[in-house]
Amino acid sequence: MRTPYYQYDLGILENTLKSIKESTAQHIDWHVHYAIKANANPLLLKLIKEYGLGIDCVSGGEINVAMENGFPASSIVFAGVGKADWEIDLALKSDIACFNVESEAELDVIAERCAALGKTAHIAFRVNPDVDAHTHANITTGKAENKFGIEIPMLLPIIRKALDNPCFAFEGLHFHIGSQILDMEPFHLLCQKVNALQDLMEKEGIKLNSINVGGGLGVDYVNPELNPVPDFKQYFSIFENNLKLRKGQQLHFELGRAVVAQCGQLITKVLYVKQGTVKKFAIVDAGFTELIRPALYGAHHKIVNMTSDGPVQKYDVVGPICESSDVFGKDEMLSEVRRGDLIALMSAGAYGEAMSSQYNCRPLPPSVEK
Numbered sequence: 001m002r003t004p005y006y007q008y009d010l011g012i013l014e015n016t017l018k019s020i021k022e023s024t025a026q027h028i029d030w031h032v033h034y035a036i037k038a039n040a041n042p043l044l045l046k047l048i049k050e051y052g053l054g055i056d057c058v059s060g061g062e063i064n065v066a067m068e069n070g071f072p073a074s075s076i077v078f079a080g081v082g083k084a085d086w087e088i089d090l091a092l093k094s095d096i097a098c099f100n101v102e103s104e105a106e107l108d109v110i111a112e113r114c115a116a117l118g119k120t121a122h123i124a125f126r127v128n129p130d131v132d133a134h135t136h137a138n139i140t141t142g143k144a145e146n147k148f149g150i151e152i153p154m155l156l157p158i159i160r161k162a163l164d165n166p167c168f169a170f171e172g173l174h175f176h177i178g179s180q181i182l183d184m185e186p187f188h189l190l191c192q193k194v195n196a197l198q199d200l201m202e203k204e205g206i207k208l209n210s211i212n213v214g215g216g217l218g219v220d221y222v223n224p225e226l227n228p229v230p231d232f233k234q235y236f237s238i239f240e241n242n243l244k245l246r247k248g249q250q251l252h253f254e255l256g257r258a259v260v261a262q263c264g265q266l267i268t269k270v271l272y273v274k275q276g277t278v279k280k281f282a283i284v285d286a287g288f289t290e291l292i293r294p295a296l297y298g299a300h301h302k303i304v305n306m307t308s309d310g311p312v313q314k315y316d317v318v319g320p321i322c323e324s325s326d327v328f329g330k331d332e333m334l335s336e337v338r339r340g341d342l343i344a345l346m347s348a349g350a351y352g353e354a355m356s357s358q359y360n361c362r363p364l365p366p367s368v369e370k
């Protein structure tokens with residue numbers, strides 16, 4: 001197999017999906033949509049579909065990939081602050097389940113496109129709940145300063161506008177506060193915000209058929225072998241115990257990372273071991289072109305030398321890209337590294353392959369089932 005490549009352990013994915021199923025089984029009105037942006041590899045999508053998850057999309061390309069992989073349009077929700085006209089048309093023609101509308105300007109364009117195509121749009125409004133997810137600044141989405149969603153003081157007139165237009169079927173409200181959230185408190189706060197907002201809507205005579213609380217559950221990047229499956233019971237119980245849903249109301253989730261992160265590893269080969277005056281470098285053939293999370297967010301993926309049991313030594317593990325940010329780990333304690341060793345970057349199933357690029361004219365990485 002040409003390196004670097006992604007390797008997916010479908011056993012781990014299956015255990016993860018089973019756990020999601022078990023934790024939500026008693027709620028027929030709960031729907032989990034897989035956030036396909038995390039990884040659109042068909043190997044994973046096949047299993048995710050078998051477990052009955054819907055899909056959360058943020059682009060027309062994702063809608064196409066979801067449908068090509070057999071997900072019914074009726075299980076697709078579509079978010080994004082910048083939906084292009086062709087993407088809106090595609091979603092309308094495909095009869096997706098719901099647009100998560102992020103601004104009044106977008107609402108107006110969807111109305112225009114509905115009129116042009118003779119279609120009705122099911123819509124929810126994405127609310128910016130101003131909840132701090134206490135995660136990396138680049139993956140926080142629910143604060144007033146973020147570009148996402150409609151701020152609460154501006155919400156009511158926009159909902160009224162939608163209710164007055166027969167081309168819309170108004171479904172409810174959508175939230176997403178951020179990603180890689182391990183402390184459950186922000187989700188708890190989100191529930192309180194949703195409850196307060198529901199009370200307000202009820203006073204205004206506005207009925208919500210559905211609430212969508214987005215995604216964001218984090219995974220254990222430090223000890224992936226100990227915790228291959230996130231604690232879904234704890235996560236879902238926060239919503240079960242704190243959200244005051246009305247009778248018959250649907251609850252939607254959009255989990256990405258928690259579904260696929262732990263089943264994927266990026267496998268890379270050591271090209272050179274280079275001894276500097278203060279550092280020893282293990283130069284591998286994967287770079288931020290294959291896994292950009294360390295360079296972009298300062299993220300750390302556990303690094304394992306799969307082919308050596310030599311004495312443990314300290315290395316900076318770096319890629320071949322001509323940029324100083326192309327570093328996977330500094331002062332990593334690894335079994336003695338030699339040219340040709342295979343190194344695994346763990347927990348790379350989410351936002352790994354999906355964010356890979358061809359910078360430096362490098363080919364995209366292949367993938368295999370483990």
Ligand code: LLP
Nearest residue numbers: 035079176179180215216254255256257351
């Ligand atoms: N719903 C919406 C509207 C989203 O924007 C996202 C992720 C999700 C659901 C899924 O969130 P998750 O369950 O995966 O946390 N590339 C970054 C993460 C960006 C997340 C963007 N939105 C990373 O590698 O950490």
